[in-house]
Amino acid sequence: MLTCKEQVARSSDYLDGQLSFREKLMVRHHLMFCRNCRRFIRQIRLMQATLRAMPEEAVPDVDALAERLAAERRKDNP
Template structure:
């Protein structure tokens, strides 16, 4: 039977859907009886959801044009 340490070690595989059916069942059984692990997994999902929403860090159009000028100048274009 899984314990809290096992759950914590495999939490991302569970959240990302990389566990087998048997492993998911073992997880589900532990979660049924452990509110702490339910909270831990809820917070892990919350954090991953937040990372997915962090806006992509882009250059400004001017900065990008400057990089391109420098790159192409280095080969004489």
């Protein structure tokens, strides 16, 4: 059986479908018995879904926004 460290190292390849049949079975076997690694995989899947849902467009005038926020911070903390 894989250790948790080995499981984490294979997680990206597992989620991307890049493992061999044997490796995939080893990962699934580990996940059956390890609650922490199952939680880790769920968190990675949630993060991937969140990133896919984010807009790809850049925020307009992000430099101007950063400058305005910095100026407000300087004003509040002389």
